Amino acid sequence: MAEIDPAAVAQVATAARAARVASRRLALLTRADKDAALKALADALDAATDRIVAANAEDLERGRASGMTQGLLDRLALDPARVAAVARALRDVAALPDPVGEVVRGSTLANGLQLRQVRVPMGVVGMVYEARPNVTVDAAGLGLKSGNAVILRGGSAAEATNRALVDVLREALAAQGLPADAVTLLEGGRDAVRALLTARGLVDLIIPRGGAGLIQTVVTESTVPVIETGVGNCHVYVDAAADLDKALAIAVNSKVHRPSVCNAAESLLVHEAVAADFLPKVLAELSGAGVVLHTDDASGGLAERAGVPHERATDEDWATEYLALEMSVRVVPDLDTAMEHIRTFGSGHTEAIVTEDRAAARRFTQEVDAAVVMVNASTRFTDGGEFGFGAEIGISTQKLHARGPMALPELTTTKWVVEGDGQVRS
Structure with missing residues (x-):
């Protein structure tokens, strides 16, 4: 594999460290704080509909000129109704239970130790996806609700749309007194993607969403753990x-x-x-x-x-x-x-x-x-919204950790909390 451009590595490292700081802040938010922020993000998207649709029109015009298929153009397109639906999905996420802090299982041992396995955020989640700008907002919303910062790398076909969406989201987060770096759009070419995929220790999880070629590239090149979303035959x-x-x-x-x-x-x-x-x-x-x-x-x-x-x-x-x-x-x-x-x-x-x-x-x-x-x-x-999960981060076809529509619980991991009263092991 060719060496990655050092500038791309530095760009990703800077973004990931800022996202890590933001994720620590998000992990401490109450459900009420997160839900209020999600509703504010939805309101901001509604207010910026014209701005978002205008940016999307640039992408659509460029896509038509490059011979993009009608199916891909449909995936790319955002009109006022679709922007409203994307905003509504954020409000739906706000209405869902907060997975963070949920006790998965627990018990009291014979020696009196109390064990609890609780859900906690992943930390920093990278998303690599193609011409689906709604994924930008879905990932940001699910990340916020589950206490994760997200680094987003959308396809070049949706470049203007994604930039407009992320600008709106970051502005709305800052207006709420929350870290804008909870949502970061990664710009740059293939080296930026490769730098993200190999940012082990800085990024906790990569989720690819797109065609077979994209998913296979992420799975084979990533040194960061990957949840594989699947092709739909x-x-x-x-x-x-x-x-x-x-x-x-x-x-x-x-x-x-x-x-x-x-x-x-x-x-x-x-x-x-x-x-x-x-x-x-x-x-x-x-x-x-x-x-x-x-x-x-x-x-x-x-x-x-x-x-x-x-x-x-x-x-x-x-x-x-x-x-x-x-x-x-x-x-x-x-x-x-x-x-x-x-x-x-x-x-x-x-x-x-x-x-x-x-x-x-x-x-x-x-x-x-x-x-x-x-x-x-x-x-x-087969859709997170249809299943009652709110927005979805993707549909996993693998068998580890997550399978099917992935929503809030799938963006958490767990930690064991053990409480004792001076017990020592003999």
Whole structure:
């Protein structure tokens, strides 16, 4: 690995030390202090809507000029309604219980020692993410509520938007008498990112959020501990015992509601017993919504007879997170084949089954290895806000510490507090 520019290392070290000082202050705040600050941040965002939207327009114009896809442009875009939603998410976080100080477990030993395992902040959390400016605010809000300072490195595509958002947040923090360095935007190129990833001892945790390339780079290059958020190659499986009206609504919503996000479905698997009845309807509706369909032989034949445009699916299609109006479709002979397909191509994010057969649903939930498994519900519900967590920092597909939508508890660690009365070990 090439040497990192010393100027980038110095920049990150300075930012991380300032964030560390800020984190110590945040760790001592009461819930009331933090909630008041979050509401003030939300008010500041509302008041700065025009400023934020104008900065976002610069990023969108640059993105269009560079040939950014429509899906990525949608992720990048902020209009007044989306700014209001981002601010509302901060108020939602303010309404949530404070995880800091929560007793996870405890006991009194035979010798009289009293043990408590309590939640405490991580300290300094680094976020590396792509063209999702709402992540900037979500990370800042969740960091504040959980007592952590955050160092944010957003993608260059959202450079102007992120700068405007962080400026507003820092100004609002200072106005509340809180350290502005609780939220820092890291500027600079690849060396700045590498310096952040290798700032072990200065940064406590790195969370990547974005495409497969970004996540893989962070996981392989970071010397700071990483919580791996995952690619969303999600499936909807329509079982032989499915209610086909439910299945139609779920399949279409999972794909077209917002195709550019990680909880959108990328593949549709249909049991052969219901394929002839179900597929012509769902393929027509998906195609009518602008979805490009990649089909296997069986589903392609049904699409052909229904007059629905389609393309031949390849193994690459089955493995692709499209993040766009595209979907692969396969007819399967049974539940086992559907689950084997998911094991082969799924990313461990969200998998859904549509069925009225309780035994099939039970097998699916027990045997499918994913952060979230849905029964008779759209994959689009895998979201911290939808789960009642307020904003989310990301959706973890790993198995250590955090899995699924990550919110306040996942941004804490624990410490053991042991109280005695002079006991010594013999």
